[in-house]
Amino acid sequence: MAELLFWPALLAYGEAAVAYAGDARRPGSMGRLATWGVRIGWLVQTALLVAQAARADGFPWDTWAGSLNLFVWLVVGAYLIWGCKPRFRLLGLVVMPLAALLLAISYAAGGVGGSGTSGYSTLFLVGHVGLVLAGFAGLTLAAALALLYLWQERELKRRSSTVLRFRAPSLVTLESLFGRTVAYSLPVLTIGMAAGFARLRHGSQLDPLIVLTVLTWAVYGAFLVLRFGAGWHGRRAAYMTLAGFALVVAMQLSLHMGHFA
Amino acid sequence: MSLVLVGTSHRLSPVEVRERVAFDLAGAAEVAQRLALDGEAVCLSTCNRTELYLVDTDPEAAETRASKALLGDEVELYRMTDEAAALHLFRVAAGLDSLVPGEGEILGQVRDAYEAGAHGPVLDRLFREALRVGKKVRTETAINESPASVSSAAAALAQQVFGDLAGCRVLLVGAGEVSELAARALAARGATIAAVTSRTQANAEKLADAFDARAVPFDRLGEELERADVVVSSTSSPKPVLSRDLVPGHGRKGRPLFVIDLAVPRDVEPDVAQLEDCYLYDIDDLQAVVRESLSGRRREAERAEAIVDHEAERFRDWQASLRVVPAIASLRERAESIRSGELAKAESRLEGLSESERRTVESITTQIVNKLLHLPIVRLKQAAAAEGSGYVEVARDLFGLPGDESVDQSRKPRK
Numbered sequence: 021m022a023e024l025l026f027w028p029a030l031l032a033y034g035e036a037a038v039a040y041a042g043d044a045r046r047p048g049s050m051g052r053l054a055t056w057g058v059r060i061g062w063l064v065q066t067a068l069l070v071a072q073a074a075r076a077d078g079f080p081w082d083t084w085a086g087s088l089n090l091f092v093w094l095v096v097g098a099y100l101i102w103g104c105k106p107r108f109r110l111l112g113l114v115v116m117p118l119a120a121l122l123l124a125i126s127y128a129a130g131g132v133g134g135s136g137t138s139g140y141s142t143l144f145l146v147g148h149v150g151l152v153l154a155g156f157a158g159l160t161l162a163a164a165l166a167l168l169y170l171w172q173e174r175e176l177k178r179r180s181s182t183v184l185r186f187r188a189p190s191l192v193t194l195e196s197l198f199g200r201t202v203a204y205s206l207p208v209l210t211i212g213m214a215a216g217f218a219r220l221r222h223g224s225q226l227d228p229l230i231v232l233t234v235l236t237w238a239v240y241g242a243f244l245v246l247r248f249g250a251g252w253h254g255r256r257a258a259y260m261t262l263a264g265f266a267l268v269v270a271m272q273l274s275l276h277m278g279h280f281a
Numbered sequence: 282m283s284l285v286l287v288g289t290s291h292r293l294s295p296v297e298v299r300e301r302v303a304f305d306l307a308g309a310a311e312v313a314q315r316l317a318l319d320g321e322a323v324c325l326s327t328c329n330r331t332e333l334y335l336v337d338t339d340p341e342a343a344e345t346r347a348s349k350a351l352l353g354d355e356v357e358l359y360r361m362t363d364e365a366a367a368l369h370l371f372r373v374a375a376g377l378d379s380l381v382p383g384e385g386e387i388l389g390q391v392r393d394a395y396e397a398g399a400h401g402p403v404l405d406r407l408f409r410e411a412l413r414v415g416k417k418v419r420t421e422t423a424i425n426e427s428p429a430s431v432s433s434a435a436a437a438l439a440q441q442v443f444g445d446l447a448g449c450r451v452l453l454v455g456a457g458e459v460s461e462l463a464a465r466a467l468a469a470r471g472a473t474i475a476a477v478t479s480r481t482q483a484n485a486e487k488l489a490d491a492f493d494a495r496a497v498p499f500d501r502l503g504e505e506l507e508r509a510d511v512v513v514s515s516t517s518s519p520k521p522v523l524s525r526d527l528v529p530g531h532g533r534k535g536r537p538l539f540v541i542d543l544a545v546p547r548d549v550e551p552d553v554a555q556l557e558d559c560y561l562y563d564i565d566d567l568q569a570v571v572r573e574s575l576s577g578r579r580r581e582a583e584r585a586e587a588i589v590d591h592e593a594e595r596f597r598d599w600q601a602s603l604r605v606v607p608a609i610a611s612l613r614e615r616a617e618s619i620r621s622g623e624l625a626k627a628e629s630r631l632e633g634l635s636e637s638e639r640r641t642v643e644s645i646t647t648q649i650v651n652k653l654l655h656l657p658i659v660r661l662k663q664a665a666a667a668e669g670s671g672y673v674e675v676a677r678d679l680f681g682l683p684g685d686e687s688v689d690q691s692r693k694p695r696k
Contacts, residue, residue: 046580049421172441176438176441176442176560177554177560179554179561179562179566179569181566181569181570181572181573182573183438183441183570184427184428184434184437184438184441184570184573184574185427185573185574185577187423187426188441189444190440190441190442190443190444191441191442191443191537192442192443192444192537193444251534251535252535253535253558254535254537254557254558255557
């Protein structure tokens with residue numbers, strides 16, 4: 021059942037990615053098709069996750085591939101908060117190809133099947149894995165917004181004559197949004213990390229992943245202090261968001277190599 | 282009843298000709314009333330066109346009346362009828378016949394002309410449809426979204442930086458007409474014209490009054506820059522008036538500064554653009570944005586044409602269906618007279634029926650008639666749209682209906 025739901029979800033995300041590309045070339049009905057692709061794909065993926073949860077004994081996304089599946093769902097869900105608005109369609113051009121690609125990787129790596137064989141309790145896994153992934157999803161979206169900010173800022177600086185052709189949110193809106201998205205995501209990540217630390221046995225050694233996690237947290241923490249305390253803004257703030265996201269990507273890859281192994 | 286259009290526009294006549302046949306709204310209403318006679322008439326008169334839309338049983342007479350009203354002997358006019366006239370009005374309302382494709386003002390002008398006209402069933406439908414098509418084109422395409430003038434391009438770019446311009450403070454450097462146009466475009470999008478400075482203080486005060494802004498001495502330009510979000514500069518100074526040193530960095534606390542330099546020679550030193558969070562556009566940059574925007578509008582116009590064509594076709598079908606209205610009315614009348622006549626003949630045999638039973642008999646016979654007529658009426662309407670009036674004549678012959686009295690003569694034009 022779960023596997024059957026994978027294909028329509030992937031198809032809808034793929035359709036949304038292609039339609040967003042079409043909409044960027046020629047704004048209009050393609051944008052609406054893309055939005056419907058995102059909505060339908062997300063609903064189908066929700067059904068897929070529900071089917072997985074119903075079939076599994078414990079937490080069904082306790083493998084790297086499974087967590088990727090959940091991560092995609094969280095990213096697309098977070099995107100849907102703004103993504104339906106026409107001005108945020110360019111953001112979909114960044115988010116949806118990534119979502120489709122990661123969902124396909126998750127499927128290829130067996131993340132769509134059942135699992136729940138972890139030795140940890142379901143409550144712990146929901147608290148730790150679920151919240152860390154939700155935090156990552158928010159930070160991914162913040163990175164996409166920062167990327168869109170940098171692109172738009174460059175176009176305006178270069179005085180590009182086509183800057184008005186693509187309907188994108190204003191610089192001020194984007195800057196405010198990626199700052200706020202980090203501000204909401206970091207506490208979620210912090211609670212997820214705290215749940216993980218609480219399960220560390222006394223005398224356990226800190227593995228490189230934990231160090232990387234703390235480093236990521238520190239970068240985003242510094243971002244918030246500089247952004248809202250010291251008035252960092254514009255390009256510097258956007259680059260710092262992207263630097264933090266590079267660490268998030270490194271963590272995702274490390275999870276594959278170590279944490280879930 | 283035929284729809285006739287006679288008019289002239291910027292495509293056919295220069296302004297010195299168009300102004301001879303231009304009417305204000307009251308004049309357009311008067312012309313429409315005068316030309317309508319027993320039919321319908323609407324006069325659409327804008328700075329780019331004057332067009333008369335008439336509905337009459339005698340299209341040639343209507344065309345002659347309209348041509349005379351528009352000085353047909355001296356002014357070059359176009360003439361169209363029925364579907365072509367409807368298509369033309371739909372294109373006009375969609376902004377496809379405008380100098381700047383998709384411009385929005387024309388939709389309001391079409392509405393005003395419609396409201397001032399002597400419209401009956403045909404023009405009522407035509408103009409309502411035209412207004413709907415105009416809105417549809419603007420909703421479903423991006424034809425009106427990009428700026429078509431330097432001042433609107435400047436305002437659109439400011440929105441691209443700040444989003445909502447409400448609360449944005451604009452500083453005008455120079456108090457000429459160019460500054461004023463840009464200020465109006467920014468104010469129309471919600472920006473506040475906060476201060477005006479000019480080398481001639483009296484000019485600054487005059488323009489400041491128009492926007493309820495402050496006039497500040499020219500030597501206080503630096504201080505004002507600290508408070509401004511958008512700067513519009515268009516002085517006639519032979520040297521730059523705004524240098525990199527003058528633009529405050531720290532005092533702005535990260536707020537972007539959008540500088541619009543509309544002057545030639547330029548007022549703003551180009552290296553101002555190097556400052557962080559500062560976006561500088563000169564007149565060439567803005568003209569390039571407008572050129573790109575107009576080419577975008579032309580691309581969108583192709584999509585808009587398809588929408589307009591489809592809607593004109595629908596109007597043609599509706600207009601064709603009007604031809605069968607008298608025939609359908611005659612058919613229903615004839616059927617009803619047969620039904621009631623037969624019931625009257627049977628009156629003696631129905632005497633014993635109760636009131637309720639009589640109502641049942643009435644209802645059953647009415648239903649039989651309606652069901653028998655339903656399919657022929659549907660087919661008549663379809664055939665009228667597809668093949669013209671030939672089918673109607675056959676129906677008249679088959680059912681022995683009286684001759685054509687055309688569309689709804691009883692419905693006189695309003696006004």
